[in-house]
Amino acid sequence: MPVNFTESTDLKPIAGVRLNSICAGIxxxxxxxxxxxxxxxxxxFAAVFTKNxxxxxxxxxxxxxxxxxxxxxxxxxxGNANAGTGETGKxxxxxxxxxxxxxxxxxxxxxxxxxxxVIGQPLPIEKIESILPDLxxxxxxxxxxxxxxxxxxxxTLSKGVSRExxxxxxxxxxxGIAKGAGMIRPDMATMLAFIATDAKIETxxxxxxxxxxxxxxxxxxxxxxDTSTNDSCILAATGKSGVFINDENRETFQTTLEEVCxxxxxxxxxxxxxATKFITIEVLKGKTEQECLEVAYTIAHSPxxxxxxxxxxxxxxxxLAAVGRSGVENLDLNAVEIYLNNVxxxxxxxxxxxxTEEQGHQAMSPxxxxxxxxLHRGISNTQVWTCDFSYDYVRINAEYRT
Amino acid sequence: MPVNFTESTDLKPIAGVRLNSICAGIxxxxxxxxxxxxxxxxxxFAAVFTKNxxxxxxxxxxxxxxxxxxxxxxxxxxGNANAGTGETGKxxxxxxxxxxxxxxxxxxxxxxxxxxxVIGQPLPIEKIESILPDLxxxxxxxxxxxxxxxxxxxxTLSKGVSRExxxxxxxxxxxGIAKGAGMIRPDMATMLAFIATDAKIETxxxxxxxxxxxxxxxxxxxxxxDTSTNDSCILAATGKSGVFINDENRETFQTTLEEVCxxxxxxxxxxxxxATKFITIEVLKGKTEQECLEVAYTIAHSPxxxxxxxxxxxxxxxxLAAVGRSGVENLDLNAVEIYLNNVxxxxxxxxxxxxTEEQGHQAMSPxxxxxxxxLHRGISNTQVWTCDFSYDYVRINAEYRT
Numbered sequence: 001m002p003v004n005f006t007e008s009t010d011l012k013p014i015a016g017v018r019l020n021s022i023c024a025g026i027x028x029x030x031x032x033x034x035x036x037x038x039x040x041x042x043x044x045f046a047a048v049f050t051k052n053x054x055x056x057x058x059x060x061x062x063x064x065x066x067x068x069x070x071x072x073x074x075x076x077x078x079g080n081a082n083a084g085t086g087e088t089g090k091x092x093x094x095x096x097x098x099x100x101x102x103x104x105x106x107x108x109x110x111x112x113x114x115x116x117x118v119i120g121q122p123l124p125i126e127k128i129e130s131i132l133p134d135l136x137x138x139x140x141x142x143x144x145x146x147x148x149x150x151x152x153x154x155x156t157l158s159k160g161v162s163r164e165x166x167x168x169x170x171x172x173x174x175x176g177i178a179k180g181a182g183m184i185r186p187d188m189a190t191m192l193a194f195i196a197t198d199a200k201i202e203t204x205x206x207x208x209x210x211x212x213x214x215x216x217x218x219x220x221x222x223x224x225x226d227t228s229t230n231d232s233c234i235l236a237a238t239g240k241s242g243v244f245i246n247d248e249n250r251e252t253f254q255t256t257l258e259e260v261c262x263x264x265x266x267x268x269x270x271x272x273x274x275a276t277k278f279i280t281i282e283v284l285k286g287k288t289e290q291e292c293l294e295v296a297y298t299i300a301h302s303p304x305x306x307x308x309x310x311x312x313x314x315x316x317x318x319x320l321a322a323v324g325r326s327g328v329e330n331l332d333l334n335a336v337e338i339y340l341n342n343v344x345x346x347x348x349x350x351x352x353x354x355x356t357e358e359q360g361h362q363a364m365s366p367x368x369x370x371x372x373x374x375l376h377r378g379i380s381n382t383q384v385w386t387c388d389f390s391y392d393y394v395r396i397n398a399e400y401r402t
Numbered sequence: 403m404p405v406n407f408t409e410s411t412d413l414k415p416i417a418g419v420r421l422n423s424i425c426a427g428i429x430x431x432x433x434x435x436x437x438x439x440x441x442x443x444x445x446x447f448a449a450v451f452t453k454n455x456x457x458x459x460x461x462x463x464x465x466x467x468x469x470x471x472x473x474x475x476x477x478x479x480x481g482n483a484n485a486g487t488g489e490t491g492k493x494x495x496x497x498x499x500x501x502x503x504x505x506x507x508x509x510x511x512x513x514x515x516x517x518x519x520v521i522g523q524p525l526p527i528e529k530i531e532s533i534l535p536d537l538x539x540x541x542x543x544x545x546x547x548x549x550x551x552x553x554x555x556x557x558t559l560s561k562g563v564s565r566e567x568x569x570x571x572x573x574x575x576x577x578g579i580a581k582g583a584g585m586i587r588p589d590m591a592t593m594l595a596f597i598a599t600d601a602k603i604e605t606x607x608x609x610x611x612x613x614x615x616x617x618x619x620x621x622x623x624x625x626x627x628d629t630s631t632n633d634s635c636i637l638a639a640t641g642k643s644g645v646f647i648n649d650e651n652r653e654t655f656q657t658t659l660e661e662v663c664x665x666x667x668x669x670x671x672x673x674x675x676x677a678t679k680f681i682t683i684e685v686l687k688g689k690t691e692q693e694c695l696e697v698a699y700t701i702a703h704s705p706x707x708x709x710x711x712x713x714x715x716x717x718x719x720x721x722l723a724a725v726g727r728s729g730v731e732n733l734d735l736n737a738v739e740i741y742l743n744n745v746x747x748x749x750x751x752x753x754x755x756x757x758t759e760e761q762g763h764q765a766m767s768p769x770x771x772x773x774x775x776x777l778h779r780g781i782s783n784t785q786v787w788t789c790d791f792s793y794d795y796v797r798i799n800a801e802y803r804t
Contacts, residue, residue, distance in 0.1 A: 051727070052723060052726040052727045053725075053726040053727070053730070053733045053735055054722050054723055054725065054726025054727075054735045054751070055726070083719065084718070084719055084722060084748075084751065084752045084753060085752055086750060086751060086752040089752075119719030119722075119723075120718065120719050120752065120753045229719075229723050229726065303705065303791075303795070307795075307796055310796070316486075316522065317485065317486055317521030317522050317631075320456050320486060321454060321456055321521075321631050323455075323456065324454040324455040324456025324457070324631065325453070325454045325455070325456075328455070331455045333455055333456045346486075348488060349456070349486065349488055350486045350487055350488040350491075350522065351486060351522045389705075389796060390796065391793055391796050391797070393705070393709075393796070394709050394712070394791060394792065394793050394795070394796055395793070
């Protein structure tokens with residue numbers, strides 16, 4: 001069960017974007033699995049892709065196509081990741097783009113492919129091609145929720161959000177959808193996020209905005225530390241609101257974009273497999289943000305810390321040991337303070353004098369826990385979000401691929 | 403249940419070493435928990451300690467004492483790690499050494515303290531002091547198995563081994579005992595290994611021998627990636643065999659020492675918490691041993707790979723994705739080959755053409771699995787040993803500390 005999370009059904013359309021989803025029967029015949037986004041001419045784009053050296057065919061093709069021209073379409077399928085499929089996989093991704101381009105009257109490289117699902121099986125390209133005419137026929141501004149549901153794989157709920165702001169006296173809207181974190185399940189790979197706005201933004205600035213927002217959101221979550229082969233986040237700006245983003249209004253736009261990305265990123269953690277707790281790890285007063293991040297991720301990836309969260313066990317020794325092995329140079333453990341939901345559990349390198357196990361157990365019981373680690377050696381801070389490690393994580397990931 | 407592992411009861415005594423274990427009731431009253439080793443004068447020593455910045459009081463004191471003189475005694479307690487105990491912890495560790503030194507007629511700094519067990523609770527020093535006279539009284543060459551059992555915490559079986567070799571026409575013996583890997587259980591910290599030989603070796607060479615052996619054994623195992631606060635491995639050479647280790651016979655001695663360390667290290671993995679499989683990960687034909695290690699540990703620490711091993715699921719996508727995210731620069735995934743128990747599952751960056759799921763499931767079914775990753779970009783090789791990730795791992799680690 002997701003942690004304090006419900007589906008957002010009120011997703012605002014973005015002027016200049018039409019979309020549609022349909023069932024091609026890629027893996028199941030009872031749900032939509034192919035989605036198409038169409039963008040008005042003049043739309044600008046920014047994208048961030050997985051750093052995994054083993055990246056999927058659609059990721060390679062999408063990167064190539066983005067180099068050549070501004071896209072007109074995004075084609076997304078769930079049920080098959082088209083990863084570990086070699087040259088055939090790339091040919092299949094290209095052929096999908098080609099088929100869309102013929103029907104959609106654009107160049108092949110103006111279509112970006114995205115895939116998510118089982119690794120290592122050939123993409124059933126005929127199934128996808130057969131539904132493309134209907135998919136284009138049904139393009140509609142209102143289909144964001146339909147799309148959010150169609151890109152799901154092992155997600156239990158769809159993830160989407162809209163934000164509106166007034167800039168230069170006009171309304172600017174950002175709507176985004178996303179799916180499943182990390183390598184969630186046997187052969188299921190991929191975190192995908194698709195975001196659009198009707199603001200008008202030049203490509204280099206849009207790329208900067210996205211990069212900065214991703215750094216504060218999708219790059220601050222972890223379920224199990226396993227970077228997927230297909231991770232992609234892409235942002236389109238149609239310009240149809242008539243609001244040009246410039247030095248004056250950029251900060252407001254950036255803040256709102258970050259809100260959207262953080263909402264989507266946190267949704268992914270709240271719906272992480274087997275998650276029973278949503279955990280915020282704040283590392284404070286470090287020398288650099290990098291060292292804060294190292295400490296935060298060492299804690300967030302420790303199976304021992306994560307099982308303690310599952311058990312609501314305020315096992316401060318495990319947290320302190322994780323801080324100790326995080327590789328931060330010349331760390332003075334005696335300066336470290338650790339708080340769980342505002343209860344000080346560690347001070348001066350040992351259990352805080354006033355701390356009782358009863359307090360610790362109470363602090364660990366809620367479904368939302370904030371862990372604060374004060375390093376007390378600088379002015380840098382960071383935070384990451386993660387979930388606990390439960391029996392269900394093992395169950396979900398141990399089930400044979402079927 | 404440990405994986406293909408039974409207790410070795412035939413541990414050879416080492417001339418010049420006497421030992422004894424006794425129950426002080428530190429955590430439980432039905433088992434030995436304090437152990438003393440006594441060494442003849444002239445014994446040389448080598449030691450390797452945890453790199454965790456949050457290291458336990460006895461580790462700090464043992465390091466200090468080793469700087470000052472060759473030890474005469476090692477004092478080891480289980481049931482309490484004396485970690486996260488601040489200045490009081492160090493005072494307690496020193497006081498134990500002092501009490502032994504008075505009874506044993508040596509300097510305080512000739513006693514090395516070791517502790518393993520619950521973190522953050524004060525060491526019950528009176529209990530330990532009260533049994534010291536009996537402990538010294540009962541010192542005996544034969545008590546290695548008794549000691550191997552007394553240093554256990556959550557280990558299900560004791561771990562020990564002896565090897566004999568003929569050097570210069572005389573028998574040289576090495577006997578070692580060890581306990582529990584990583585941060586095994588709520589508040590249980592520590593991998594401890596105590597090894598002794600009757601060979602005669604100068605301190606700098608002994609330290610080199612141990613460092614090299616540890617690099618190939620204890621530094622090649624992982625249960626959950628959580629480095630303990632108390633990890634220590636110490637080696638004593640009494641010289642009583644009359645065999646001096648020199649350039650001629652050093653290689654044979656080294657090989658035998660490595661056999662002892664590898665046996666103990668593998669025992670720890672075989673008895674890892676919740677382990678149902680013993681997994682050897684070999685990374686071959688890399689540019690450097692370091693990059694081979696990075697790949698091996700990324701695989702060994704991936705919760706997704708470990709749950710797949712538990713499920714006997716030959717999920718090659720997860721293994722390949724772990725290779726891809728291991729951070730090796732300019733890695734050509736198309737050159738990578740992956741074998742599971744000699745079945746080729748991945749070639750040219752995708753599923754091997756001849757491979758069938760049936761073969762994969764068969765290769766994953768035994769309790770012992772060898773994973774071979776060929777990087778095909780150099781001549782360096784390495785291997786690490788790990789276990790799978792089961793429901794029992796979560797159960798053991800989620801149980802509230804009691």
